Amino acid sequence: MVKLFDGINPKNREKLEKIFETQTLHVKKNSSILESIHGSRLIGYVVNGYLQMIKNDPNGTKAIIDEILDEDTFNLTFNYNEYDIVAKEPSDIILIDYQNIININDFNKDYYLQFLKNLLEITMTKTEEKNERIEILTKKTIRNRLLEYFTIMSNKHGTKFIYLPFNYTDLADYLAIDRCAMSRELKNLKEEGFIEIKGKRITLLYEKYSSSDPLINI
Amino acid sequence: MVKLFDGINPKNREKLEKIFETQTLHVKKNSSILESIHGSRLIGYVVNGYLQMIKNDPNGTKAIIDEILDEDTFNLTFNYNEYDIVAKEPSDIILIDYQNIININDFNKDYYLQFLKNLLEITMTKTEEKNERIEILTKKTIRNRLLEYFTIMSNKHGTKFIYLPFNYTDLADYLAIDRCAMSRELKNLKEEGFIEIKGKRITLLYEKYSSSDPLINI
DNA sequence: AAGTAAATGTTGCACTTGCAACATTTAACA
DNA sequence: TGTTAAATGTTGCAAGTGCAACATTTACTT
Numbered sequence: 001m002v003k004l005f006d007g008i009n010p011k012n013r014e015k016l017e018k019i020f021e022t023q024t025l026h027v028k029k030n031s032s033i034l035e036s037i038h039g040s041r042l043i044g045y046v047v048n049g050y051l052q053m054i055k056n057d058p059n060g061t062k063a064i065i066d067e068i069l070d071e072d073t074f075n076l077t078f079n080y081n082e083y084d085i086v087a088k089e090p091s092d093i094i095l096i097d098y099q100n101i102i103n104i105n106d107f108n109k110d111y112y113l114q115f116l117k118n119l120l121e122i123t124m125t126k127t128e129e130k131n132e133r134i135e136i137l138t139k140k141t142i143r144n145r146l147l148e149y150f151t152i153m154s155n156k157h158g159t160k161f162i163y164l165p166f167n168y169t170d171l172a173d174y175l176a177i178d179r180c181a182m183s184r185e186l187k188n189l190k191e192e193g194f195i196e197i198k199g200k201r202i203t204l205l206y207e208k209y210s211s212s213d214p215l216i217n218i
Numbered sequence: 219m220v221k222l223f224d225g226i227n228p229k230n231r232e233k234l235e236k237i238f239e240t241q242t243l244h245v246k247k248n249s250s251i252l253e254s255i256h257g258s259r260l261i262g263y264v265v266n267g268y269l270q271m272i273k274n275d276p277n278g279t280k281a282i283i284d285e286i287l288d289e290d291t292f293n294l295t296f297n298y299n300e301y302d303i304v305a306k307e308p309s310d311i312i313l314i315d316y317q318n319i320i321n322i323n324d325f326n327k328d329y330y331l332q333f334l335k336n337l338l339e340i341t342m343t344k345t346e347e348k349n350e351r352i353e354i355l356t357k358k359t360i361r362n363r364l365l366e367y368f369t370i371m372s373n374k375h376g377t378k379f380i381y382l383p384f385n386y387t388d389l390a391d392y393l394a395i396d397r398c399a400m401s402r403e404l405k406n407l408k409e410e411g412f413i414e415i416k417g418k419r420i421t422l423l424y425e426k427y428s429s430s431d432p433l434i435n436i
Numbered sequence: 437a438a439g440t441a442a443a444t445g446t447t448g449c450a451c452t453t454g455c456a457a458c459a460t461t462t463a464a465c466a
Numbered sequence: 467t468g469t470t471a472a473a474t475g476t477t478g479c480a481a482g483t484g485c486a487a488c489a490t491t492t493a494c495t496t
Contacts, residue, residue: 137355
């Protein structure tokens with residue numbers, strides 16, 4: 001997985017940060033970064049910590065739009081749509097105004113080009129991740145969403161073991177289903193012998209899954 | 219909306235296409251492009267036409283992952299996840315192997331930089347669009363999905379009139395809901411006086427919408 | 437270690453929605 | 467223009483799920 005400053009030595013990275021006029025942010029757990037930022041489009045780089053891009057409904061429903069882990073990058077645009085970035089863990093972030101990246105025209109240092117390519121690569125990968133997310137959310141039943149999620153995770157890491165990257169409450173939010181109903185369905189899947197659960201480790205006991213055919217047990 | 223070759227004159231565009239070894243594709247209506255491509259990661263540019271990135275479930279459920287209109291750009295990666303690109307209208311496409319874009323190192327022509335910036339800009343905007351999609355799919359009821367979609371479209375164009383970019387069958391697929399159930403709910407919304415429907419033109423009759431509060435009529 | 441908050445497990449019930457089956461309208465095309 | 471296909475409208479019903487309310491476990495905090 002490419003990171004934002006890959007292939008750029010510390011000295012050149014420092015130069016870049018100066019040119020971009022980056023600002024550094026230390027965010028406490030459970031606090032938002034919205035009040036401490038300005039600009040119309042920002043690139044954020046998480047040095048360490050864990051962020052969530054969320055959209056709060058007035059009715060209390062929390063939609064997890066994106067999750068941003070260590071050394072990950074996100075972009076935030078301020079328009080008609082208001083998202084919030086909340087630190088689930090204490091986080092250190094670097095913020096760059098997108099315009100400062102783009103407006104550099106005759107700066108033909110190779111590390112600037114490298115930076116652009118990194119950012120492009122990261123953004124494209126992000127798009128693919130979002131495609132997967134969309135694919136999951138397209139499933140109509142809780143069972144199919146869970147199985148689709150498991151299958152994707154399993155394929156991604158090439159093993160039948162899945163370590164959930166977040167807790168079950170957040171997983172329910174991520175899959176956009178009711179936590180209690182999810183809990184019920186996980187129990188069903190366990191009892192029917194399709195999965196095994198030990199804390200945040202889930203083992204897939206089925207060979208192949210398609211949402212139409214019955215599951216094939218091994 | 220930035221397009222892939224914006225700010226690049228025809229002569230330089232031609233040079234770029236040569237260096238990138240682009241291939242041109244003419245796709246008939248309702249046919250897939252999967253069989254005619256190779257590479258591990260592709261950038262596609264739709265000269266004219268209309269494409270859909272879809273994921274077919276064995277049970278016949280069609281998930282619309284992305285829709286690609288005229289002069290739009292998409293990226294396609296071949297990994298564990300198999301998507302299909304289908305032309306809903308006869309389309310002309312330019313395909314570029316992503317590696318050919320990235321592997322150019324000491325080519326410091328300004329139009330190459332411009333191209334990279336365009337691609338970056340487009341990809342970021344794409345990410346935001348997918349965020350909106352995710353936001354919609356996060357809603358748990360048909361009514362809320364419809365209203366969220368309408369609100370986003372309305373805000374985007376700054377008017378209370380919405381012209382659906384596709385037919386109702388596809389809209390249902392896009393919102394990942396049953397077409398019949400959607401038809402039923404649209405009827406309800408009409409009868410309750412929240413919207414007005416004339417073909418593919420929908421007029422919003424409410425001032426503000428939040429999925430918790432009751433709708434405010436005007 | 438005690439006390440509090442957060443996360444997880446459980447279950448009944450009302451309601452929404454997917455599904456199926458069919459009618460009707462509109463579009464496509466020879 | 468007539469014929470066929472596609473899109474849209476309608477509705478009963480069974481099934482799945484959100485919601486609420488609560489029990490229990492685990493994680494924090496001082």
